[in-house]
Amino acid sequence: MTSQAQKIVVDAILFDMDGTLIDSTPGVFKAWAAFSNDYSLGDSERMAHDTHGRRLYDTLREYCKITDEERLHEEIDRFEDEVIRGGPVALPGAVELLTQLQALHSKKWTVVTSASNKYTPRALRVAGIPFPEADIVTSNDVSHGKPHPEPYLAGALKCGIDAKNCEIRQTDRGGRQIEIGLTHIPSGLVVEDAISGVKAGHAAGAKVLAVCTSTSRERLLAAAEPDFIVPDLRSVTVSSVSGDKIEVTIELV
Numbered sequence: 001m002t003s004q005a006q007k008i009v010v011d012a013i014l015f016d017m018d019g020t021l022i023d024s025t026p027g028v029f030k031a032w033a034a035f036s037n038d039y040s041l042g043d044s045e046r047m048a049h050d051t052h053g054r055r056l057y058d059t060l061r062e063y064c065k066i067t068d069e070e071r072l073h074e075e076i077d078r079f080e081d082e083v084i085r086g087g088p089v090a091l092p093g094a095v096e097l098l099t100q101l102q103a104l105h106s107k108k109w110t111v112v113t114s115a116s117n118k119y120t121p122r123a124l125r126v127a128g129i130p131f132p133e134a135d136i137v138t139s140n141d142v143s144h145g146k147p148h149p150e151p152y153l154a155g156a157l158k159c160g161i162d163a164k165n166c167e168i169r170q171t172d173r174g175g176r177q178i179e180i181g182l183t184h185i186p187s188g189l190v191v192e193d194a195i196s197g198v199k200a201g202h203a204a205g206a207k208v209l210a211v212c213t214s215t216s217r218e219r220l221l222a223a224a225e226p227d228f229i230v231p232d233l234r235s236v237t238v239s240s241v242s243g244d245k246i247e248v249t250i251e252l253v
Helices: 025-039 044-051 056-064 069-085 094-104 119-127 150-158 195-203 217-223
Strands: 004-010 012-015 109-112 163-171 177-186 188-192 207-211 228-230 236-241 245-252
Touching: 004 188, 012 150, 012 245, 025 044, 025 056, 025 069, 044 056, 056 069, 069 119, 094 236, 109 150, 150 188, 150 195, 188 195, 195 207, 195 217, 217 228, 228 245
Parallel strands: 012 109, 012 188, 188 207, 207 228
Antiparallel strands: 004 163, 004 245, 163 177, 236 245
């Protein structure tokens, strides 16, 4: 199978966390198994897949019918504690890519997650992922979760980016760069693995790179239509251009 490199120049990169930077699948499955038993939800693996990428605040209210705010937050804590016990690990290419970004522009990337502000720092630490200098956006920081655009708009503000032209270039098989032209979009790239997250990035007006770490390529393309799609973050590298901008090279298969 041949690959082709495409480049996009952006002001910042906004990463989802679970399924994009870290793999928390064992803990998530264990947590949904426990909650499916406690609340008679049925197939726990189906629950895990159907709710992936959404806030626990929203999914526990919807499926477990929890309406009391204090109890809801207690159950969110219980769920996330189970996920941490499952041992989140960094996904392939994540640490290497973030190390590159840290060296180039340490405040030009952030994490935008549907997880809580209690879980997120713990999960990053356990998985060996650096905490962004630009800070993070969690479920506690927004009124609406993914697929609403609010989380990624908040992430863009953390990195101080505005809507500008984004130059897209493509490299042919001979290594020559082909100018595609200028596309008017917010100058941030969203990196996601979940359908709800891809939709959130698009709703925020950003280009979205999808990784096939939790959702199949076919399902992502059919349900969310990401702008770029790769197996994992090993297909992505970054370099510095035009002062404070980031050139992202994506190896498309």
